[in-house]
Amino acid sequence: MPGLEDLYREIILDHYRSPRNRGELETPPATRTEGFNPLCGDEIVVYLDVDASGTVGDIRIGGTGCSISQSSASMMSAAVKGKTLAEVRALTRAFKGMMSLHESSLDTDGESGEELDADGEPVEDVKLGDLEALRGVVKFPVRIKCATLAWNTLMQGVDEAAEAHPA
Amino acid sequence: MSTAEVTRTFDVAKVKADFPLLQRELKGGPIHYLDSAASSQKPQVVIDAMTTYYETINANVHRGVYEIAEAATNALEASRVRVGRFIGAPNPETEVIFSKNATESLNLVARSWGGANLGPGDAVLLTQLEHHANIVPWFQLQAEKGFEIRWIPLTADAQLDLTDIDRLLDGVKLLALTAMSNVTGTLTPVRELTEKAHAAGALVCLDACQYVPHLATDVVSLGVDFAAFSGHKMLGPTGIGVLWGREALLDAMPTFLGGGGMILNVTLDGFTPAALPAKFEAGTPPVAEIIGLHAAVDYLDALGMDAVREHEVTITAYALRTLTERFGEALTIHGPAEPAARGGVLSLAMEGIHPHDLAQVLDEHAVCVRPGHHCAKPLMKVLGVGATARASFYVYNDTDDVDALADALGEAADFFSF
Numbered sequence: 001m002p003g004l005e006d007l008y009r010e011i012i013l014d015h016y017r018s019p020r021n022r023g024e025l026e027t028p029p030a031t032r033t034e035g036f037n038p039l040c041g042d043e044i045v046v047y048l049d050v051d052a053s054g055t056v057g058d059i060r061i062g063g064t065g066c067s068i069s070q071s072s073a074s075m076m077s078a079a080v081k082g083k084t085l086a087e088v089r090a091l092t093r094a095f096k097g098m099m100s101l102h103e104s105s106l107d108t109d110g111e112s113g114e115e116l117d118a119d120g121e122p123v124e125d126v127k128l129g130d131l132e133a134l135r136g137v138v139k140f141p142v143r144i145k146c147a148t149l150a151w152n153t154l155m156q157g158v159d160e161a162a163e164a165h166p167a
Numbered sequence: 168m169s170t171a172e173v174t175r176t177f178d179v180a181k182v183k184a185d186f187p188l189l190q191r192e193l194k195g196g197p198i199h200y201l202d203s204a205a206s207s208q209k210p211q212v213v214i215d216a217m218t219t220y221y222e223t224i225n226a227n228v229h230r231g232v233y234e235i236a237e238a239a240t241n242a243l244e245a246s247r248v249r250v251g252r253f254i255g256a257p258n259p260e261t262e263v264i265f266s267k268n269a270t271e272s273l274n275l276v277a278r279s280w281g282g283a284n285l286g287p288g289d290a291v292l293l294t295q296l297e298h299h300a301n302i303v304p305w306f307q308l309q310a311e312k313g314f315e316i317r318w319i320p321l322t323a324d325a326q327l328d329l330t331d332i333d334r335l336l337d338g339v340k341l342l343a344l345t346a347m348s349n350v351t352g353t354l355t356p357v358r359e360l361t362e363k364a365h366a367a368g369a370l371v372c373l374d375a376c377q378y379v380p381h382l383a384t385d386v387v388s389l390g391v392d393f394a395a396f397s398g399h400k401m402l403g404p405t406g407i408g409v410l411w412g413r414e415a416l417l418d419a420m421p422t423f424l425g426g427g428g429m430i431l432n433v434t435l436d437g438f439t440p441a442a443l444p445a446k447f448e449a450g451t452p453p454v455a456e457i458i459g460l461h462a463a464v465d466y467l468d469a470l471g472m473d474a475v476r477e478h479e480v481t482i483t484a485y486a487l488r489t490l491t492e493r494f495g496e497a498l499t500i501h502g503p504a505e506p507a508a509r510g511g512v513l514s515l516a517m518e519g520i521h522p523h524d525l526a527q528v529l530d531e532h533a534v535c536v537r538p539g540h541h542c543a544k545p546l547m548k549v550l551g552v553g554a555t556a557r558a559s560f561y562v563y564n565d566t567d568d569v570d571a572l573a574d575a576l577g578e579a580a581d582f583f584s585f
Contacts, residue, residue, distance in 0.1 A: 004531055004582065008524075013583075040523050041540035041547060041554040064553045066523035067583075146523065 006136035007143065008067065015071035015130075020078045023060040025049050030058070031160045035153030037145055042069050044150050048157035054085050054165050061150070068134070068143050073150035075130050085158055085165075092151050092158075094126035098135055099144050176474035179565045185210040185466075186563055193533040199571040202537045204349050204377060204512050204559035206399045209463075213402060216462035217455040228454055229428060229445070243454055246461035247444070253464045254375075254394065255385035256411050261443040264410040264417070265452050269376040270300040272395035272410035273343075275447060276372050277304035279420040280393075281312070285340060290315040292339045292369070294327055294355065295549050296348040299542040301374045305343065319344070321549055325351040325502045332360070336367040344371070346378035346389075350541045350555065351502030352483075352512035354378075361390035370416070376400060380561070381479055381510050383472035386411055398456060402562075403463035407456035410447070417443050424449040467562075475562055479511040482560045486513060486569045493573050497580065501550055511560030514541075514550075517576065520583045522556035528579035529556070534572050 025032075025047035035044045045062035059081055061073045076095075080088045137147045183189050186208045191198050200208055226236040228243050244260075251259020266272045281304075285291065291305050295318050305316055317335055320328045325348065336342070342364040347354050361371045372393040378384060379394075380401035386394050393416070398407035412420075422429060422440045426449035431439040440446045467475065484506040490498055490513075499516040503509045515536075517525055526538035536558045540547045547553060558572055 004528060007527065008582070040538060041544065042523075043553065064521075066521035068523070070521075140527070143523075143527070 007140055009133040009136065011075075011130055011133040012067060012071040015074035016067040019061065019070055019074040021060050021074065021081075022062070023047075024062060025058060025060045030060075031157045031164075033153050033156040033160065034063075035149050035156070037065070037069070037149050039142075039145065040066070042066065042146065042149060044069065044073055044153050046073075046150065046153045046157050048154070048161055050085065050161040050165055052165065054162075056080050056083055056085070056088060065149065066143075066146055068137060068146040069149045072131075072134055072147045075134070076150050076154060079129065079131060080154070085162055088154070088158055090126050091128075092155055094128055095131055095134075095151055096148060098128065098131075099138060099148050176477045177470050177562075179478070179563065182470070183563045183565070185212070187211055187214070189563055194531060196533055197567075199532075199534045199568045201558040201560065201564065201568060201572060202535045203380075203400070203561035203564075204541075204557060205537050206405065207380065207402050207561055208563065209404065209459075210402055210466050212466055213404065213459045213462045217404060217459040220455045220458045225455075227451055239454055242461070243452065243457050246457045246464075249461050249464055250409060251411070253384070253468065254379060254396075254409075254411060255387050257387060258414050262411055262414050262417060264412070264444050264447045265457055266395075266408040266410055266447075267406060267453075268399070268408035269374065269395040269397040270408070272408050273300050273372070273374060274304045275410055275423045276343075276393050276395070276412070277308050279423045279447075280370075280372075280416065281305070281308045281341070283421050285312045285314045287313040288338075290317055290339045292317045292319065292335055292342045292344075292364075294319040294344045295321050296325070296327070296345050296351070296353055296355070296546055297343075297543065298345065298349055298374065298376070299544070300376075301343055301345060301372075302545065314340075318545075321546075324504060325353050325546075325550065326508065327353075327355055327360075329356075329360075332363060333367075336363060336369060339364070339367060339369040342369050342371045343374070345374040345376075347381070347510045347512075348502070348543075348546070349377050349512065350514050350543050350546055350550075350557065352377075352509035352514075352559075353502055354382075354509060357389050357391065365390070377510060377512070380467075382476050392416055398460040398463065401460075401463055402466055403460040404453075404456040406453045407460050409460075414443065417447070422449075423447050426450045428452075470562060478562060479560055480506050482564055482566070482569065483509065483511045483513070485566055486511075486558070486560070486572070489569055489573050490515075490576070494576065494580070498576070501552075501555060511564075513558045514555035515558060515576075516552060516555055517580065520579055522554045524583065525556045525576070525579050528582055529572070529575045532571060532575035532578065534568075534575045536572070 030047045030049040042065035043063040047060040049058040051057040059077045224235045224238040226239045228240040248259045251263040370392040373391040375394045375396045379396040393412045399405040429449040497518045501514040522538035
């Protein structure tokens with residue numbers, strides 16, 4: 001049976017206590033997208049500033065949520081800064097792949113084997129870094145939506161930014 | 168304090184023994200089920216009643232002429248009368264409508280009564296305590312009919328603020344309110360508000376979903392015009408709800424869902440609705456669930472609803488005292504401070520710990536509480552929170568459950584201590 005330490009890794013609690021990139025950005029030029037978890041009432045706001053070259057110049061996170069949703073958002077904000085929109089999409093696919101149940105069965109720790117995305121397709125080699133700490137969330141299925149909330153919201157922002165900055 | 172001292176009304180240990188699920192061990196110990204406001208556990212007699220139906224008289228109702236079909240029909244109608252008597256319905260045979268749940272019952276009132284009676288220039292008065300089930304149907308109807316929706320505000324301790332009630336009721340056609348909040352446990356002054364509403368020419372629709380399971384209910388003395396509740400929150404099965412309404416009102420209302428069972432006649436030109444209560448019961452009803460609800464009502468009546476209430480006030484008082492002594496200002500308990508002003512529902516906010524995380528740690532100790540907005544997002548906004556962790560009590564909860572809750576909250580505070 002998975003224990004609390006599988007869920008609440010130290011790095012997760014660190015990001016929860018000291019969230020990175022909290023705040024707002026001026027819109028425009030930044031985009032502002034909101035995400036809701038209708039089950040628990042968590043709300044997240046992602047401000048995304050993409051420069052003319054299609055690179056994430058800045059990102060800010062607002063809203064309220066549990067330690068999992070807030071730490072995921074915080075780590076996400078640190079991970080995507082300076083990345084191109086294509087790289088952000090690839091990272092998101094990799095993260096959501098890690099969060100999908102068929103990729104990491106409940107009985108194994110899922111540390112080895114080929115990474116599959118949410119559609120079961122192999123994902124390109126993307127370094128998740130600190131985000132790996134959220135892998136344990138898969139063992140607590142009802143919390144997966146907490147971990148992916150920020151990323152789904154980010155994707156809406158990326159789509160909006162991509163329309164504004166066609167490659 | 169031992170369980171025996173908590174209540175002289177009934178033996179909680181004996182009650183607990185009637186519930187198979189509560190005999191389970193979880194995480195190496197007893198399960199502490201504190202989520203009855205979401206759904207109650209079921210005593211063996213309810214499970215048995217449903218099984219017996221399937222094993223002995225399973226047949227569709229109101230149709231067959233053979234023996235078991237007649238027995239099934241009789242069992243269904245007996246439940247209707249029994250449930251009606253439980254809430255003091257003057258005419259249970261016609262006024263008790265079986266639905267899927269309280270949500271469907273409230274939708275029935277909105278669609279049928281509201282559809283026929285509300286239009287531009289009219290107003291419906293709700294309270295800020297309401298569950299989405301008593302909000303969204305009115306918004307849905309408002310989009311079609313264009314009436315006004317008003318809200319009774321709350322005081323700081325989540326009771327109804329009636330300062331402006333006369334102005335709020337002016338021109339209102341329906342007051343739709345909860346009898347007890349599923350978030351704060353607030354008991355609302357139903358009788359007083361019904362008198363005022365009637366004086367202002369408004370009808371009253373009561374969301375009694377959290378009330379009927381916990382307090383002796385008499386729809387006549389409450390004075391309301393409609394009352395909705397669910398079986399699964401009162402020891403009965405899921406999938407069965409009730410709408411009670413005054414016979415004359417129900418009789419005058421247009422039909423709701425259409426289909427078999429609700430008609431007197433159908434021709435190529437149209438249909439004639441059946442008389443009450445069949446008029447509002449389209450399709451094959453959940454017969455086993457209706458029979459299970461009968462058993463649940465029998466069980467509650469055997470305990471005595473006054474004793475049920477007394478037990479819950481006692482356990483709530485014990486919980487409020489225990490948690491306040493132990494955690495002080497680090498723990499906020501939303502709602503009225505006085506146990507007599509509330510039901511056994513405690514919405515908790517622990518300083519620095521999100522309700523979702525709190526509930527997760529509590530789960531490690533087999534303490535089942537519900538995190539989230541409890542389908543009352545407008546109320547969450549008024550309380551100034553996104554979510555709470557809710558512990559709720561029922562007939563089978565004892566001081567051990569409260570102590571386990573307090574211990575687990577302590578563990579959570581340690582785990583997340585900054």
